Amino acid sequence: MPPVGRTGPVSGAATGGTGPGEQDPGPEAATGGPAVSVQPPIVAVVGPTGTGKSDLAIALALELGGEVINADALQFYRGMDIGTAKIPPEERRGVPHHLLDILDIREEASVAAYQAEARQAIDAVRARGRVPVLVGGSGLYVRAVLDRLEFPGTDPALRERLEAELAAGGSAALRVRLAAVDPVSAARIADDRRLVRALEVAELTGRPFSSFMPDRQYYAPAVQIGLAVNPDELQTRLAERVHTMVRSGLLEEVRSLDARGLRDGRTASRALGYSQFLSVLDGTLSESAAIEDTVTATRQFAKRQRTWFRGDPRVQWLPWRAPDLIDRALLLARGSGPLS
Known part of the structure; x- marks a missing residue:
């Protein structure tokens, strides 16, 4: 089984399965044979x-x-x-x-x-x-x-070239280019990382990045x-949860992970609580400030999660x-x- 950390071109296209609420009656249904268990x-x-x-x-x-x-x-x-x-x-x-x-x-x-x-x-x-x-x-x-939901894969050389263009000239020219080939994504994308990704996909596949967005079909x-x-009750619970994590040894966990290369991890180092307590280790943030920042960030994250899942009927x-x-x-x- 390939590790989740690999970012090569993995196809996400589904090749089978029924839609929401549907059941495949099986090949014998048409002939009146015994039903196939679902x-x-x-x-x-x-x-x-x-x-x-x-x-x-x-x-x-x-x-x-x-x-x-x-x-x-x-x-x-x-x-x-x-x-x-x-x-x-x-x-x-x-x-x-x-x-x-x-x-x-x-x-x-x-x-x-x-x-x-x-x-x-x-x-x-x-x-x-x-x-x-x-x-x-x-x-x-x-x-x-x-x-x-399918994934179009990646091309490291193409992405490196686009990132170099972004670093050299800013995002304006890239946004104009994206608008020409994928106006839907151009209107939605605000951050530079996704801008580069959208252009990478368009050049790599000849299809707009927006065409790979999932529809709501299982x-x-x-x-x-x-x-x-x-929401008010959840805010209180999340604050209590962060304080419990700190009492349980979050700072020591971060210290141990720091020694193992946490700062080298693009995803892990930015995780809620971990980024704040790395700053505590650096002496640039007090523990109390780190706790408060983590509580605030966790509440914001929970709000985004609620919006995401509420959008799925x-x-x-x-x-x-x-x-x-x-x-x-x-x-x-x-x-x-x-x-x-």
């Missing part, structure tokens, strides 16, 4: 950080005979445990977990490679007669697994369960503290529909 859907537990997704995923896996597949991009990294709220092995209640601790902190995560690995994990779980339970708040990674039957929480939301949360989630997972 596999249960992929169960995805999604929503903002700090809402208890991991606990619900474990509970569902225990009830459904399932295994958990991680869709939190930062939990790919070995050693990033406290600051990512990674469930330790002794608290997983015997449920197998996949795609945790698969990257070194110096590697960069790739959505395309993750898609391939996650779908391989799903196939393997199903081959064992078990139910795949996907869990995480990294919206694009969730969609990469669930939806018909590559295989799936159920998405979202955990809903009042297929997500079925349940109150995160409902006393019958597991029962209601099981009804959804088994296709019985939401409770009123």
